[in-house]
Amino acid sequence: MEYQRLVVVGGGQMGRALLCGMLDNGVIPESAAQVVEPSKTSRNWWQENRPKVHVTEDLKTAIPSADLVLLAVKPAMISKVAKQSPNAWDGKLVISIAAGIRMNTLCDLICHNRIIRVMPNTPCLVGEGASAYCCGQSVTSEDRSWIDSALGSVGMAVEVDEGQMDAVTGLSGSGPAYVCLMIEGLADGGVFAGLPRDLATKLATQTVLGTAKMIAETGRHPAELKDAVASPGGTTIAGLRSLEQNRLRAGLMDAVIASAERSRELG
Numbered sequence: 001m002e003y004q005r006l007v008v009v010g011g012g013q014m015g016r017a018l019l020c021g022m023l024d025n026g027v028i029p030e031s032a033a034q035v036v037e038p039s040k041t042s043r044n045w046w047q048e049n050r051p052k053v054h055v056t057e058d059l060k061t062a063i064p065s066a067d068l069v070l071l072a073v074k075p076a077m078i079s080k081v082a083k084q085s086p087n088a089w090d091g092k093l094v095i096s097i098a099a100g101i102r103m104n105t106l107c108d109l110i111c112h113n114r115i116i117r118v119m120p121n122t123p124c125l126v127g128e129g130a131s132a133y134c135c136g137q138s139v140t141s142e143d144r145s146w147i148d149s150a151l152g153s154v155g156m157a158v159e160v161d162e163g164q165m166d167a168v169t170g171l172s173g174s175g176p177a178y179v180c181l182m183i184e185g186l187a188d189g190g191v192f193a194g195l196p197r198d199l200a201t202k203l204a205t206q207t208v209l210g211t212a213k214m215i216a217e218t219g220r221h222p223a224e225l226k227d228a229v230a231s232p233g234g235t236t237i238a239g240l241r242s243l244e245q246n247r248l249r250a251g252l253m254d255a256v257i258a259s260a261e262r263s264r265e266l267g
């Protein structure tokens, strides 16, 4: 389906990652995109980086011109945004990326259920995102294919049941932060062992990138690939022992569960 105009409400981190990815991949032309953004700093970013995208502070005039609206504001702002422009949402596909905000709540706010809830993540910015989405009752098959290809243009996209959205948020939504911490920790270890900081960060980053690619491309189980690195009596098994003593895997599980619980609370 050819949508005429997309309005992104909230041109911050995720609004930028998603819209810029869609523009770069030809999902929509710049002339068909509009951003509603109250922050002057953020509006300046758009004007400097995407001068052809119309940027405004005025939600009330922007929404009527849209065929689809991407809500990319913080969860606490969703209700305010919806109420700021009552009756303006009729006939529009509304996409929300707000963590924890349920389909029922969104339906009550915008008074229809042609809504798609999406949980993307920051690697969308470099075309390597992991997004999950679930659809409200009035979402059409054309809406579904549009969101699938729009999210697919910035990484992988998968449709899930709404009941799985909190778990997705805990895992892939928040996950980039956990991986950044891991890369930071690996680099710190390298620095402690004598490497210069730049080199340690480069090696740590490439190790995570290469390992993720190897798992994705071979389809082999992470445990099998881990075993292939650890020689009997060698260096890796000494490192693995230390990670087990420090509960790395349990710590990662706890992080995902804590984030999923927080997402549940936000709803």
Ligand SMILES: NC(=O)C1=CN([C@@H]2O[C@H](COP(=O)(O)OP(=O)(O)OC[C@H]3O[C@@H](n4cnc5c(N)ncnc54)[C@H](O)[C@@H]3O)[C@@H](O)[C@H]2O)C=CC1
Pocket (backbone or CB within 6 Å): 009, 010, 011, 012, 013, 014, 015, 036, 037, 038, 039, 042, 059, 072, 073, 074, 075, 077, 080, 081, 097, 098, 099, 119, 120, 121, 122, 173, 174
């Ligand atoms: N940051 C992340 O990794 C992820 C964030 N999300 C969700 O994305 C949403 C946005 O998060 P971020 O981009 O990280 O936040 P952000 O703070 O970078 O962007 C939010 C933007 O909304 C703007 N804004 C505030 N009030 C507004 C209003 N009334 N009308 C229009 N714009 C308004 C702010 O000025 C800001 O630029 C949140 O709901 C979050 O749960 C989802 C997945 C990942």
Ligand SMILES: O=C(O)[C@@H]1CCC=N1
Pocket (backbone or CB within 6 Å): 099, 169, 173, 174
């Ligand atoms: O921390 C947050 O609330 C957002 C949602 C998922 C990732 N960042």
